[in-house]
Amino acid sequence: MEPAVNSPPAPTLAATDYWQGAAGDERTMARNITAFDRCVLVPRVLRGVTEVDLRTTVTGGEIGAPLLVAPMGLQALVHPDGEAAAATAAATAGVGFCLSTFSSCDPADAVARAGAGLRWFQLYLMRDPEITGQLVSCAERLSFDAIVCTLDVPVVGRRNRDRVYGFDRFTAAPPALVRAPWFEAIAADRGLSPKALLDDVFPHPGCTWDELAATIASTHLPVLVKGVLHPDDACRAVRLGAAGIVVSNHGGRQFDRSVSSVEALAGVHAAVGEVVPVYLDSGVRAPAHVAMALCLGARAVLVGRPVLAALAEGGETGVVALLHRFVDELGHIMRIVGAATTGELTGVQVLRA
Numbered sequence: 001m002e003p004a005v006n007s008p009p010a011p012t013l014a015a016t017d018y019w020q021g022a023a024g025d026e027r028t029m030a031r032n033i034t035a036f037d038r039c040v041l042v043p044r045v046l047r048g049v050t051e052v053d054l055r056t057t058v059t060g061g062e063i064g065a066p067l068l069v070a071p072m073g074l075q076a077l078v079h080p081d082g083e084a085a086a087a088t089a090a091a092t093a094g095v096g097f098c099l100s101t102f103s104s105c106d107p108a109d110a111v112a113r114a115g116a117g118l119r120w121f122q123l124y125l126m127r128d129p130e131i132t133g134q135l136v137s138c139a140e141r142l143s144f145d146a147i148v149c150t151l152d153v154p155v156v157g158r159r160n161r162d163r164v165y166g167f168d169r170f171t172a173a174p175p176a177l178v179r180a181p182w183f184e185a186i187a188a189d190r191g192l193s194p195k196a197l198l199d200d201v202f203p204h205p206g207c208t209w210d211e212l213a214a215t216i217a218s219t220h221l222p223v224l225v226k227g228v229l230h231p232d233d234a235c236r237a238v239r240l241g242a243a244g245i246v247v248s249n250h251g252g253r254q255f256d257r258s259v260s261s262v263e264a265l266a267g268v269h270a271a272v273g274e275v276v277p278v279y280l281d282s283g284v285r286a287p288a289h290v291a292m293a294l295c296l297g298a299r300a301v302l303v304g305r306p307v308l309a310a311l312a313e314g315g316e317t318g319v320v321a322l323l324h325r326f327v328d329e330l331g332h333i334m335r336i337v338g339a340a341t342t343g344e345l346t347g348v349q350v351l352r353a
C-alpha cells in the first residue's frame, strides 16, 4: 500500500536524522570532512620503524591509542544499550570515552559497565550554578578522569532535518539527568517538572568566562574546554586554568558557516600547544584523519558520528570493531610514514591541496 501523503514520518527516521544531521544545509558538517580530505602527508623513508607504539598520555591518564569516543547525548535514540555499550566498547578497545551531560544512560551504569577505561565527563554550564555544581560532584563521585566543558552551545543549532520532523529530542528521549533524584528534588522545590527545569537551565546564552573560571576552581578534576576554534579563546581558557582544549565545531551541528576543526587546529595549537594538550573532533571519518590531526599537533582525537553509526548497526560489538579498525589502520599508517610513536607524527609534514 502507498503511504498516505503527508503522513508523519516514522519516529525512527526522525531519530536517525537527529544524530546524522547538522545545522542548516549541513555545509559545515561536509566541510569538516573535505578539509581533512584536502590534506596529504609527506611520508619519510628508512626510519627503521619495526614496531609502533600507539599509547598516548592524555588528560587524566593513558590510553592504548590516541582516540576517544566523543560526548554524544541521547544515545538511546541510536541503540537501546546507548552509552553503556559505547563506553564498554571503548574500554575493550583501549581508547577513551567521554560521557555527555545528556546521556540516556545513568552515568553510574555507564561507569559500572565500562570498568577501568579512561573516562571524561562532558559538562554544560547551566543557567543555574547549583545544577552545574551537582553535575561536577557527580563526575567527581564517579571517579571520572577529567571534565570536558562544552562552550559552543549558547543556543541550540538550527537543524533543518529536526525542523522538518518537528523533532524535540528531550521529549523523544529524556536524558537520564531528569531522572536523577537530586534533579527531581530541585525541580519539585521550584514547582516544575524535571523536563521544565531542564528547559529552564539549558542552554545558557549569557554564560561568561567568570562562570567557566568558577567551575574550574570548584573541582580537583582537570577541566578541558570543548568547542573552541579561535586561538584567543584558547589562550583565555588556558589563563583561567583549563587543562586542555578540544578544537571542535560540534560536528557542524551548531553553525553552518563555521571554520572546520582541522582548519582551526594549527592556530589553536600554535597558541597553546606548548602549555596544554590540544585535542580535535569534527569530521574524523578515517584513520588517516586521525594521523593528520596528530601531525598538526593534536594529542588525540575524538570520534563522533562514526561511533553512532557502528552502534546503530552492531551495538557494542559494532563499536569495538570500528575502534579496532581505527587502531589497526593508524598503526599501519605510522609504519608507512615513518613514525614509531604518536609523538613522532608531529614531525611528519602535512600539505594542503
Ligand SMILES: Cc1cc2nc3c(=O)[nH]c(=O)nc-3n(C[C@H](O)[C@H](O)[C@H](O)COP(=O)(O)O)c2cc1C
Residues within 6 Å of the ligand: 018, 019, 020, 032, 070, 071, 072, 073, 100, 101, 102, 122, 150, 226, 248, 249, 250, 251, 252, 253, 281, 282, 283, 284, 302, 303, 304, 305, 306
Ligand atoms: C547526536 C549527537 C549528540 C551530541 N551531543 C553532544 C553533547 O551532548 N555534548 C557535546 O559536547 N557534544 C555533543 N555532540 C558533538 C560531539 O561531541 C562531537 O563534537 C561531534 O560529533 C564531532 O563531529 P563528528 O560527528 O563529525 O565526528 C553531539 C554530536 C552528535 C552527533
